[in-house]
Amino acid sequence: MYGWIWRHLPGPLYLRIAEAVVLVLGVVALLMFVVFPWAEPKLPFNNVTTPTN
Amino acid sequence: MIPRVEDDYDDDYYDDEYYEEEENTPPPDGPLRKTVRAVGELLITAGLVVLLFVVYEVYVTDLISAGMQEDATLALDKEWGSNTVAEPPDPQRHQKLNLIEGKAFAKIYIPVFGPDWGFSIVEGTTDKHLEIGPGHYIGTALPGDNGNFAVAGHRVGKGAPFNDLDLLSSCNAIVVETQTEWFVYRVLPMRDEVAGWAEGKAKSQPCQGIAPLSTTLGEAYSKTVGQEIVAPTQGEVISPVPHVVGQQPPLEKQAKLMTLTTCHPRFSDRQRLIVHAVMTQSYPKKDGFVPPEMKEQ
Numbered sequence: 001m002y003g004w005i006w007r008h009l010p011g012p013l014y015l016r017i018a019e020a021v022v023l024v025l026g027v028v029a030l031l032m033f034v035v036f037p038w039a040e041p042k043l044p045f046n047n048v049t050t051p052t053n
Numbered sequence: 054m055i056p057r058v059e060d061d062y063d064d065d066y067y068d069d070e071y072y073e074e075e076e077n078t079p080p081p082d083g084p085l086r087k088t089v090r091a092v093g094e095l096l097i098t099a100g101l102v103v104l105l106f107v108v109y110e111v112y113v114t115d116l117i118s119a120g121m122q123e124d125a126t127l128a129l130d131k132e133w134g135s136n137t138v139a140e141p142p143d144p145q146r147h148q149k150l151n152l153i154e155g156k157a158f159a160k161i162y163i164p165v166f167g168p169d170w171g172f173s174i175v176e177g178t179t180d181k182h183l184e185i186g187p188g189h190y191i192g193t194a195l196p197g198d199n200g201n202f203a204v205a206g207h208r209v210g211k212g213a214p215f216n217d218l219d220l221l222s223s224c225n226a227i228v229v230e231t232q233t234e235w236f237v238y239r240v241l242p243m244r245d246e247v248a249g250w251a252e253g254k255a256k257s258q259p260c261q262g263i264a265p266l267s268t269t270l271g272e273a274y275s276k277t278v279g280q281e282i283v284a285p286t287q288g289e290v291i292s293p294v295p296h297v298v299g300q301q302p303p304l305e306k307q308a309k310l311m312t313l314t315t316c317h318p319r320f321s322d323r324q325r326l327i328v329h330a331v332m333t334q335s336y337p338k339k340d341g342f343v344p345p346e347m348k349e350q
Contacts, residue, residue, distance in 0.1 A: 001094045031102065036109045041158040041180055048215070048315045049178045049190070049205045051288035 058134045079286050102140055106129040109209045114184075129157040132230045147207035150174045150231060161187060161204070161230040164349045165221070172214045174229075175231075178205045187214050190291055196229045197236045197335055199307040203291035208315040215315035218328055223279045224260040225310060226346040229331050233338055237346045238311040238330035239263055241279040259349065266332055270308055273297055276277075277310070281327045282317055290314070290327045 005023070009016040040046070082090075134152065150158045157173035164170075180190040187206035194200030207217035221227075223246055227238040239259070242250050247265040254260050266274035276296040283290055283336055291312050293301045303309070309332035317326035 001090055001098075003090075003331060028105065032106055032109055036106055036113075037104075040110070040114075044315065044322045045213070046180070046207060046209070047186075047285065048183065048207055048325070049323055050283070050285065050290055050314055050327075 095329045103236070112210075113214055114210040118186070118207075118210075118336075120185055121211055122173060124345075125185050129160070129173050136159070136340065142331060147342065152189075154191070155182050155185065157186070158189070158231070160230040162347060163221070164228065164347050166217060166224050168347075170332075172206075172212070174204055175297040183207055186212065186221055186225045193291055193312075194293065194310075196231055196311075197234060197309065197332065199304050199308075199309055201310045201312050202229075202294040203312040203314065208319055215218055215313060215326075218313060218315050218326055219280070219317075221280070221328055223254060224257070224263055226259070226349050227313075228344060228346055230312070230338075235336040235338060237334040237336075238248050239310075239333050240328060240330045241266060243279040244281070247278065253348060263331065265329065266308055267324055270306075273302060274308065277308075277329050279329060280326050281329075285322060285325055285327070290325070290329075293327060 006016070009019045011019070029042070119125070123207065152158055152178040155175055157175050159174045160171055161174055162171045163338075172186045174187045174189055175182050175185050176189050176191065178190050182188040183205060184226050187204045190203040190205065193203040206218075207213055208215050208218065219238050223240050223242045225240045227240070229236040229238065242254070242263070242265045246254055247267070248336050249264055250268075255264065266277050277294075281290070289296050289298050291314065293307050295312065311330045311332070313328040313330075315326050316322050317324040334344070334346070336342065
């Protein structure tokens, strides 16, 4: 998977490194701002309330 | 004489070109090898994502919540600064807090957590509300009122206002500030302190005027102690009289309680950590006046 991506990045080495960094940052941002906020309420460690009656 | 060793090598056998080809081009990957590698890479990726989620949960949500808390506090300060209240405040005044879901209406300080520990309390206890800061259970009493002023807060991430709630001991002050008044609540005696209270801790200075509620207000309060750990379903801990289900005693017979709830143990929602406190003191707000309890460490 990672090898395949690396082989398909265009340009000389320095450009490929830059592209790889951008890809990683993009994935991290997607996780942090979209996936995790969506998944978090579904997980069982942030319920701090008791029912009100 | 030393014999010349180099010349013993067979130059044809160690042909450079042949050797290089052997080392640098491994046999083409078969389907099995490719599959194993793909699965391995996926597993490593999954591990990294889980690690990243921990970072998100413990640090990134803190940053996001810090911004929201700051906005809420700014809005509250602006509101308090704009409509000034005539002095002395009318005794019924604190009943008229401006309660809007998701907006701050009071501030909470716990001096033993340090001088920089302070949060604005918002109205409501949904995930959206608690992201901003500690949230007041809608419908429970207001600060300074008879009944039970109940507040929930996160213990992990999202600013983790109630991270150290388990460290509170009896008689520690919890100070609540509204637009017109300061209210000082003190953590009630713990379960194991109730028996020897009068001879023991009651004599220390901050515990003046505090006694187990069961001794002053009767059996109805026998289960109301400083700290308890309950099942997530036990909503009766935030009842006007904790643990009394259904019909409550009349309002004038209810103690002025404050209850804090958070998750327990940390990183889990298996149980709830509950802290009960009773109001011991209140002061009208004046310019430059800060309750002496705020300096307790």
